[in-house]
Amino acid sequence: MAAEVQDGVSLAVSTVIFALRSDGDDAGASLRVPLVRRIREPFQGRWALPGGPIGRRESLAEAARRSLLETTHLTPTYLEQLYAFGEADRAPGDRVVSIVYWALVRPDEADQAAGENVRWFAEGELPDLAFDHDRIIDYALRRLRTKLEYSRIAHAFLGETFTLAELRQVHEAVLQKQLDPANFRRQIESANAVVPTGGVRLGGRNRPPRLYRYNAGAGDPNATP
Numbered sequence: 001m002a003a004e005v006q007d008g009v010s011l012a013v014s015t016v017i018f019a020l021r022s023d024g025d026d027a028g029a030s031l032r033v034p035l036v037r038r039i040r041e042p043f044q045g046r047w048a049l050p051g052g053p054i055g056r057r058e059s060l061a062e063a064a065r066r067s068l069l070e071t072t073h074l075t076p077t078y079l080e081q082l083y084a085f086g087e088a089d090r091a092p093g094d095r096v097v098s099i100v101y102w103a104l105v106r107p108d109e110a111d112q113a114a115g116e117n118v119r120w121f122a123e124g125e126l127p128d129l130a131f132d133h134d135r136i137i138d139y140a141l142r143r144l145r146t147k148l149e150y151s152r153i154a155h156a157f158l159g160e161t162f163t164l165a166e167l168r169q170v171h172e173a174v175l176q177k178q179l180d181p182a183n184f185r186r187q188i189e190s191a192n193a194v195v196p197t198g199g200v201r202l203g204g205r206n207r208p209p210r211l212y213r214y215n216a217g218a219g220d221p222n223a224t225p
Helices: 060-072 133-150 153-157 164-175 181-190
Strands: 004-006 009-021 030-037 051-053 078-085 095-105 118-122 194-200 210-214
Touching: 009 060, 009 133, 009 153, 009 164, 030 060, 030 164, 051 060, 060 078, 060 095, 078 133, 095 133, 095 153, 133 153, 133 164, 153 164, 164 181, 164 210
Parallel strands: 009 095
Antiparallel strands: 004 009, 009 030, 009 051, 030 118, 078 095, 194 210
């Protein structure tokens, strides 16, 4: 968590990234977080959120995107400022204030993650983290689950088109509970949140499921950018 020092306070950016990823078994996809193994003190060898210093001539978002690219090779479409963490004792030595962003990435975006010291972890099986990054991830999870209930943020995990089963899988992974498929379909369709594209998802053994897209004309004030 290297940082730019301003008047005795070090400033940095960190980013919590969420994606749905699978181990290739029948358990399905789960919510995962990429972490970076620290190669220097403090907390050398421990896992941490990707992040880095804020350049003097770049915006906070520019710093977040640059640090993600440098540490993980990720270039997420959805990136939003989450919170500022600046307790006096959150890091050894100088006081560090971290401007934290969160990013939601689709499977094809998540596949870009690379690096000798980069690894994806299930959000319920995180290792012992450096600094207060466990608390930061907990905060991001609470925000994600709350926002899922009233906005269309789930589409940031998916492509432009998706099946209702894929959309339900996002809700189940984030909320950590099983949802009744019939009830979920009724709720989504009654909310006029999605519309059929007329296409189907090919490649399965059973009847091809219908493809949907979000209804841009429904006027969701909390839609992701």
